[in-house]
Structure formats: C-alpha cells, structure tokens
Amino acid sequence: MSAAAASSRPPPGRSVLRRLLRDPGAVAALLVLAAIALACLAGPRLAGHPPERAYPDLRQLPPGLAAQPSAATLRPALDRLAFRMRATVEDASETGGRLRLVLRAREGGPAIDPRGLVYLPRSDLFGEPVILAREDEGRRLVVEAPVRRLRFLLGTDVHGRDLLARSLVAGRVSLLIGLVATAAALSIGVVYGAVAGMAGGAVDAAMMRFVDVLHALPFVFFVIVLVVFFRPSLGLILVAVALVEWLDMARIVRTQTLSLRRRDFVRAAEALGLSTPALLRRHIVPNMLGPVTVAATLLVPRVILLESLLSFLGLGVQEPATSWGVLVAEGSRALESAPWMVAVPAGLLVASLVAMNLLGDALADALAVSRDR
Template structure:
C-alpha cells in the first residue's frame, strides 16, 4: 500500500499582535478617528498657514484696526474716496476732481504753492493705496494729476486692536501652544514613567524615599517655582516649559507607581525574576509596556493642561511675550475686547476648544483600544 505525501507544506498563518488588535479597535471608534482628523487639520494649519498667509504675524496695519472678519477684500467701495481725500488733506493738496477707474484712483490736485513730487509719500504710507504717482504738472507746478492703485487686503478672521491679521496670528499661536503642550508633556511622561515604575517595582524603603521626594515637590508653590525658572532661563519659553514638564511629572509618577504595584505581582513578572532577568530589564520589557494604557490617556489630558497653564502664565506676564503669541494670549485679549470685536475671541477659542475636545476623544479611544477589559 503506497502512501502519498503533500509536495508543499502550507506556511503557518501569521498571528495578530496586541498592537494590531488595539489599532483596529481605535479605528473602529468614530469619535476618536474624527478627532484625529480635526487635530491633524489644526496641526497642518498651524505649521503651513503662516507661510501661505499674505500677512506676517507681526505686521501692523494702522488703517485696519479692529476690522471685522470678512470674505470680501478691504477697503470697501465706500471707504476709498473718504480715505483718499483725508490723505490728500494731510499732503496739503486740494482735490478738484476725483475719478475711480477700476482699481485705480485718478484725481486732479492743486496747491497754493508748487507741488513737491515727494507728496506721494503720504499716499504710499497708507495701507489702502500703493504706487502713487504725480504727472501732468502745470507750468507753475501748482496743479497735477495724482494716481494711486487701491491696495486690496483680505482679513478672513479680522484684525486685532493693533491692526494685525488675526488669522495669521491664530495659526502662529497654534504652533506655540501645540509645541509647548507636546514638549512639556514628553518631558513629564518620560520622567514620570521611569520614576514611578522604578519606585513601584523596587518597593520597600526605596519606594518610601522616592515617594517622599514627590511629596516634597508637591508642597512647593508652583508660581514661585515658575518665577525662579524665568530668572534662570530668561524669556526662552522652550527651556522654561521643558522645566515645567519636569514638574508636571509628579502626577504621572504616582499613576505609574500604582499600576506597577499591581503588575509586578503578575505571573509573567515572577517568571522573569525566576529566570534571573535583571530589574532594569523587567522594568523596560514588562512593567513600562503594560502601563501604556493609563500613560497615553493621561498624556492626552496633560497636553491641554499645559496649554491652559501657558495661557495663565502669559496672562501674568511670565510666558509668551509680544509680538509672539499663543491661543491663550489671543483669548485673553479677545475677552477684553468682547463687546466691540467679538471675532477676536471667537476664532482663537474655536481652535483651542477644538484641540481640547479632540485630545479628550482621542484619549478615550486609546483607553478603550489599549485596555479592552473596560469595554
């Protein structure tokens, strides 16, 4: 009796890792996916927006102070002639006739004495006109034809109390706020996870001493500590918020310590100890990876916390300084001008609240994805 053997052996099916399952659970969460899209759009606008904007974030337009947000270009049709007449009066010339041809203003001007060709500087200094010129002088140079192009500008978010484009400043403020939030959060998470995992795993006197250090740091006045940082680091907000992140790790250290006290009693940790794996290897390969769920959720809460902290410090004069700005600074300025210029508060608030909501929804999605026992 002959026996037949298969000529080919089927390859073993590729298994799915826990990270693959977590990714699928996260992508199935519509709120988390939508929040990631919103956060990505805000981040892209904050990075690319100031480069694409026709206005610099610190450019001041004295003729456009607190103009409302609009899709139409400034100046409006009814603003051109009064503005031109006011500038001509400052230049000490009289307008005999005024005509508008498309995007150009043509006026016959006269003066009691000879018209200086440098008079057009008064027109060019305005934010409403450009390329002003004089031509067709009379024999006595007391009359001429003045022309100027209307300089149209768009302010989609309006302008602030100094005449600066609010859209560009909102985008540049997003760079500052998001950078500060992420930078301080990364520092806090790194220190807090390593410190808390080490304290919880070692236990005993080492744990008691390490946690007493945390209690002592908790007792220090935070504002006093920030003032000391400003004294040492100056107005460099990057260095200052690195140091702020080095203080915000205290909550993270306690959270990770509590998780570690539970994890170190698990069978896989005890098996690693029995096999002679050193403490550093157990913490790196078993303790820290299994605390990622609470760590990621806390991180999504810490970013908005740091952003709000920066707003508070900037309000006290210890954070971002002009002409640089942040969402917190813009909201503080908008609140002071709420009655007459509501757009100064609305647009920065939309960006800040959208970011905060997105981070919270992403945190909920990550918690469900990384800890399926809670589902």
C-alpha cells in the same frame, strides 16, 4: 482557548486601532486635530498675509469676504497718508481698481514734494503712483495709482494684523509647547515612577514623599519664582510645565509598576537573574505603554491650557512670539469693540482641547476592552 484560535487573534495594537477607528467621536477628533495641525503648519501661506505685517488703516476689521480697502476705509486711509505728505485730499475716486487722487498743499505751507508719494505703495494698499497733472506751482497734484485688494477672512486686530495668520502661527507655539512639555514630563515621570515602584520599601517612600512635596507647591507660584530669576520665554514655559506635570505621570507609572512586578513573568525573569534595569526595559515599561499613552494623550491638552493661562497672565510667551493664550489676552482688552479677536483664537483652542480629550477617552475605552478580552 486553542493555539490556533490564539494565533488568529490580531495583535493588541491593531485591535485597539480598529476599535478606535470604529468610534465616530474618535474619528471626528482625529480629523479636527489633523485639520488644525495642517492649517497651523501652512500658516501665513494659507492666510495670504505675514503674521507680523500691520496695516494701520485696516485696524479691527470684522471677519468677512469683502475686499479691502472698502469705501468706508479708503478715505480715512488717504487722509492719513496725505497728512504724512503735508497735504490734504481734495478729491478721491476709484474706478476699475484704479484710484484718482487730487492732493492740495496745506494753507500757507510749501508745495507738495512728489517724493512723498512713496507713502502710497508703502501702505500696501496702493501700487506705484503716477502724477497726471501738477498745477498751481506744485501745490496741487493729480495722481493715479492702482488699488491693491486685500482680504481678511477672520478680521484684523488692534494693530491691523491679519488675525487668521496670527492665530495659525500661534497654534504652532501652543501645540509645540503641548507636545514637547508632555514628552519631557512623560520621560521624567516614567523613569522616576518605574524606579520608585521597582525599588519599593524606604526608597519608594522617600521618592514619593518628594513628589508629594512638589505637588503641594502652587503651579503659578512656582512659575513666578522662575520668572523672578529668569526672563519669561518659550524655553522657560517648557521647563516650568515639564517640571510640574511629570508628578502625576510618576504616580501613574509607580502604580502600574507595583502591579506588574507581582506578575508571574516578572518573577520568572527575576529568578533567571535579570537585572533591575533589564527588567524595566524589557518587561515593566513595555507592558505599561497602554495606560501611559492614555495619560499622555490627556496631558497634552492640559499643558496647552496651562500655557494659555500663563500667557493670559503675562507670564508665558512674549512678543514677538505669540500663542493662543497671548491672542486671547489681547482680544479680551478689546472685547466690546472687537469680540472676534477673542472668538478666533479661543475657538481654535477649545476645538483642539475638546478633540484631544475625546481622543484620550476613546483610546482609554479601546484599551480597556482590549484588556478585558
């Protein structure tokens, strides 16, 4: 190949990006991941409800566009609020977004205390009430209050919390664990594998036998041991996943290092007196970024799946924090009565995992074509 033709070739990174963008599956995966990430960042602002806010009168609502409280949920909500006010609902009607409520004191009980009407706005279903009439020495009240319209696009959970808001906030935790734990595993694995590959001989054998011993330990057993000594938390999950997932990365990097150290440019650098740390920094690590990037892309969904499994078993993220695994575990307990509680977080989880795996496979194909050329 002539020098002019070689100089006209695009940089490897740019050519890989072009091939990646020509793959419809990779583009679709990127769009899905971008949409999920942006939605999780928007979180409650997108859903319109704080994720921790519970509406006791709107529990296990199915997904839909209907405004709440509906006719089916209005009367039970009023009965519950009237019980707290030590009264009963004699009549209730809604017209034009305003509620007309007639309260009657309990048989043999005291008169209705007007201060108990504060329960109406506290429920977040109604606005500030106004007493229209006070009859029978305060034992009968006619009250009017505006009705607040709430919408839960993906329904609510067993506590009446908006499932969309909780799923998006949970996505932040799951994606954060996937990215941070992958970055930690990547850092440890690259350094360990590169040092083992460059050292060779007995040092390499000893280092890789240590990796084999750690790899033989069951992951869940390792996490249970950590939970015995430390309180389950987000930090503990990050540490546990990072301490296990770097093992495969170390093997990949060691194999790449053994291959690269036989290349002519590495031998030339050694002949010029370049030290081992300089060789790793300037030649070995930069030339293995392609395979390492592909492995990291495929490691992120694996880490997210591990976190979801641990959270499902109760060993992962703990309340008040939440993740997709926690939501799936909560939804599985109400699968028969509220299947959408599992479908929503599981759908987001599956979409993210599939998109990341498709992106990793497409990146591997693009890098393979680039190396062949």
